[in-house]
Amino acid sequence: MSETTAAPAHQFETLEQQREAATLGMWIFLATEVLFFGGLFMGYTFVRWSYPEVFEQASHRLDATIGGVNTAVLLLSSLTMALAVKSAQLGKRNALVAFLSLTALLGILFLGFKAIEYHGDYVDHIVPGIPSYHFEGPSAPQAELFFWIYFAMTGLHAIHVTVGIIVIAIMAALAWRRSFSPEHYMPIEVTGLYWHFVDIVWVFLFPLLYLVGHR
Amino acid sequence: MNAIELEPSPALQEEEPGNYLSESHTVASWLLTTDHKRIGILYLYSILFFFIIASFAAATMRLELLNPQGSLVLSETYNKLFTIHGVLMVWFFLIPSIPAVLGNFTIPMMIGARDVAFPRLNLLSWYIFIGGGLFALYSIVSGGVDTGWTFYTPFSSTYSNTHVIAMAAGVFVAGFSTIITGLNFMVTIHKMRAPGLTWFRLPLFIWSLYSTSLIMVLATPVLAITLALLSLERFWGIGIFDPKLGGDPVLFQHLFWFYSHPAVYIMILPGMGVISEIIPCFARKRIFGYYFVAFSSVAIAVLGFLVWGHHMFVSSQSVYAGLIFSLLSFIVSVPSAIKVFNWTATLYKGSISFETPMLYAFGFIGLFTIGGLTGLFLASLGADVHLHDTYFVIAHFHYIMVGGMVMAFMGGLHYWWPKITGRMYPEFMGKIAALVTFIGFNLTFFPQFLLGYLGMPRRYHTYPPEFQIFHILSTAGASILGVGYLLPLIYFIYSLRYGKKAGPNPWRATGLEWQTSSPPPKDNFLRTPVVKRAPYDYSPFEEEHPQNV
Ligand SMILES: [Cu+2]
Numbered sequence: 001m002s003e004t005t006a007a008p009a010h011q012f013e014t015l016e017q018q019r020e021a022a023t024l025g026m027w028i029f030l031a032t033e034v035l036f037f038g039g040l041f042m043g044y045t046f047v048r049w050s051y052p053e054v055f056e057q058a059s060h061r062l063d064a065t066i067g068g069v070n071t072a073v074l075l076l077s078s079l080t081m082a083l084a085v086k087s088a089q090l091g092k093r094n095a096l097v098a099f100l101s102l103t104a105l106l107g108i109l110f111l112g113f114k115a116i117e118y119h120g121d122y123v124d125h126i127v128p129g130i131p132s133y134h135f136e137g138p139s140a141p142q143a144e145l146f147f148w149i150y151f152a153m154t155g156l157h158a159i160h161v162t163v164g165i166i167v168i169a170i171m172a173a174l175a176w177r178r179s180f181s182p183e184h185y186m187p188i189e190v191t192g193l194y195w196h197f198v199d200i201v202w203v204f205l206f207p208l209l210y211l212v213g214h215r
Numbered sequence: 216m217n218a219i220e221l222e223p224s225p226a227l228q229e230e231e232p233g234n235y236l237s238e239s240h241t242v243a244s245w246l247l248t249t250d251h252k253r254i255g256i257l258y259l260y261s262i263l264f265f266f267i268i269a270s271f272a273a274a275t276m277r278l279e280l281l282n283p284q285g286s287l288v289l290s291e292t293y294n295k296l297f298t299i300h301g302v303l304m305v306w307f308f309l310i311p312s313i314p315a316v317l318g319n320f321t322i323p324m325m326i327g328a329r330d331v332a333f334p335r336l337n338l339l340s341w342y343i344f345i346g347g348g349l350f351a352l353y354s355i356v357s358g359g360v361d362t363g364w365t366f367y368t369p370f371s372s373t374y375s376n377t378h379v380i381a382m383a384a385g386v387f388v389a390g391f392s393t394i395i396t397g398l399n400f401m402v403t404i405h406k407m408r409a410p411g412l413t414w415f416r417l418p419l420f421i422w423s424l425y426s427t428s429l430i431m432v433l434a435t436p437v438l439a440i441t442l443a444l445l446s447l448e449r450f451w452g453i454g455i456f457d458p459k460l461g462g463d464p465v466l467f468q469h470l471f472w473f474y475s476h477p478a479v480y481i482m483i484l485p486g487m488g489v490i491s492e493i494i495p496c497f498a499r500k501r502i503f504g505y506y507f508v509a510f511s512s513v514a515i516a517v518l519g520f521l522v523w524g525h526h527m528f529v530s531s532q533s534v535y536a537g538l539i540f541s542l543l544s545f546i547v548s549v550p551s552a553i554k555v556f557n558w559t560a561t562l563y564k565g566s567i568s569f570e571t572p573m574l575y576a577f578g579f580i581g582l583f584t585i586g587g588l589t590g591l592f593l594a595s596l597g598a599d600v601h602l603h604d605t606y607f608v609i610a611h612f613h614y615i616m617v618g619g620m621v622m623a624f625m626g627g628l629h630y631w632w633p634k635i636t637g638r639m640y641p642e643f644m645g646k647i648a649a650l651v652t653f654i655g656f657n658l659t660f661f662p663q664f665l666l667g668y669l670g671m672p673r674r675y676h677t678y679p680p681e682f683q684i685f686h687i688l689s690t691a692g693a694s695i696l697g698v699g700y701l702l703p704l705i706y707f708i709y710s711l712r713y714g715k716k717a718g719p720n721p722w723r724a725t726g727l728e729w730q731t732s733s734p735p736p737k738d739n740f741l742r743t744p745v746v747k748r749a750p751y752d753y754s755p756f757e758e759e760h761p762q763n764v
Contacts, residue, residue: 039439141454148453
């Protein structure tokens with residue numbers, strides 16, 4: 001898969017410089033993302049600190065089983081992504097295409113489970129903002145706030161997963177067309193960084209939203 | 216005159232080489248350009264457009280305030296005017312002003328690179344900026360917003376009947392353009408420096424823009440998510456800022472100022488960088504305390520994240536939190552003071568000349584110092600209770616934003632104008648404009664300190680008759696200030712055609728950007744420069760003119 005000796009883009013002197021620039025750029029972007037999600041985590045912290053019992057109570061209504069399975073799915077996809085980067089380093093084109101496709105499929109599987117879960121929430125009347133929403137109890141308003149935060153955080157995360165799947169699919173197509181080589185696989189590496197970030201966000205979301213009530 | 220010997224640069228072409236302007240004149244060549252210099256100019260036109268709209272909003276307000284009863288516009292219109300003025304000036308003029316125009320143009324040249332690290336991303340950031348601007352314009356044209364630029368809840372989320380979501384969307388989108396610009400600058404400064412250009416050989420403008428970029432990428436996303444939550448609150452009532460569901464409107468203020476205080480430094484650090492370039496050049500002296508000036512930029516960027524609570528001394532914040540925030544706000548003023556001391560020390564025994572950029576730099580130092588010191592009044596818990604939400608606050612931040620940043624922007628624009636266009640602006644007119652701006656500015660805003668101290672609250676369009684004299688002075692000053700801004704617009708356009716040819720280095724400055732032709736070729740340098748010296752390697756007047764001693 002190394003039929004081309006790729007040249008650096010016009011503004012760079014060497015491929016190495018280009019690779020370092022792209023990687024640094026992605027790290028800075030991820031720092032931005034941390035702060036972007038950070039605002040939501042701040043809101044979560046504030047509300048949970050104000051109403052800890054309501055959070056435990058409302059959290060029980062979420063489907064921790066699907067959440068747990070989804071955690072496993074995403075962690076597995078991080079493994080396949082890491083293997084994809086390794087394959088790119090070694091110049092194994094078929095393995096690269098396979099691992100990228102697997103990662104994208106696991107991402108789609110995650111979204112599938114997520115859709116099933118959202119539907120379950122709908123059937124359970126805990127989707128706020130629509131007429132079917134219903135929650136009994138003295139602290140119903142605060143519980144509604146919990147569900148809003150749950151949908152805002154998982155929704156924003158799902159958008160990030162979707163973007164990741166699209167980018168990984170494009171990378172898989174490029175890899176299929178032999179666009180990468182052991183000298184030039186920076187886009188794969190950078191995509192991998194993004195995907196791991198998306199997984200890590202979920203690793204925080206899962207216990208904060210699903211496991212608060214479980215002791 | 217032994218001008219040839221003074222010129223340290225090798226290989227200056229005698230013949231006119233092609234430059235980035237002459238390369239192509241088609242509209243497409245501008246709209247699809249990835250050249251950082253052309254993108255800088257695209258930004259220049261765009262922010263000028265928003266500046267003009269926002270200035271008209273300000274002018275209308277000043278006219279309204281001539282009369283204590285406010286007989287020119289309706290109360291609602293007045294609220295919309297100050298919102299338009301604030302939103303456009305902050306996000307569509309000040310934040311992109313020096314970074315996206317002068318920074319875009321000069322950073323790659325100052326570090327000896329052909330372009331920024333991600334040229335296509337750079338162009339994308341401009342399109343995103345325009346996209347954000349269209350949302351904002353839509354919001355204005357369809358009726359405007361009356362929340363003020365701060366969008367405080369619960370008014371913005373529940374009670375205002377205006378186009379808040381469209382305006383918030385505009386700011387949200389423009390924020391991503393800021394983030395991309397900051398990211399691009401950081402990577403560029405890390406990875407694209409010419410051989411020999413170590414961190415401590417970098418011009419201080421680069422240090423200040425690096426610090427600015429740090430704030431851009433770390434603070435702007437918090438604003439984005441806050442405005443997204445505000446829009447969701449308004450559209451669906453998700454409750455996070457709504458006490459009915461257990462949310463808290465003050466949480467919005469915390470999140471907003473966690474961005475907006477650092478954003479104040481996005482709007483002043485680049486100005487400080489420009490001043491650090493101008494002062495050594497027109498004092499013909501090495502900058503005093505290079506390391507202090509460089510690290511004070513970084514210190515401002517870091518400390519700036521820890522002081523947001525000084526906007527909430529009277530918004531239900533605990534007294535102890537207030538004490539800490541007050542202390543931290545005093546501490547953040549130290550690095551700014553360090554800069555002022557170092558600029559002043561640079562002037563000491565310098566061979567000072569008073570070209571236009573230097574006049575703006577002097578204006579900056581004086582006005583920024585007043586703005587900074589009055590900031591300390593506001594950072595004191597007791598004084599702030601009296602001064603909070605009065606014209607004192609307005610005057611304070613206009614001394615920083617207009618007296619500081621806009622002065623620096625004008626100074627920088629004059630300083631780099633010969634590089635950007637290859638032509639000199641008319642020097643005499645430049646000096647007049649700088650002077651008119653300075654006088655107009657002080658007449659506009661100094662009376663507002665007094666107004667605020669006497670108790671005139673901000674955002675009111677009617678007031679007790681005893682305040683009228685101050686408002687009349689302020690409006691008179693604003694008209695003079697307007698002339699000060701109009702003059703450069705006229706003579707800059709004039710100079711494009713009739714200005715005398717600048718040559719590569721009209722200021723005999725030492726920065727790398729002056730070692731190439733004016734206007735520069737598309738790739739900035741004919742060959743990559745190698746840096747062997749520290750910046751600001753200016754020699755005193757006597758050494759440059761031995762015959763005069
Ligand atoms: Cu502040």
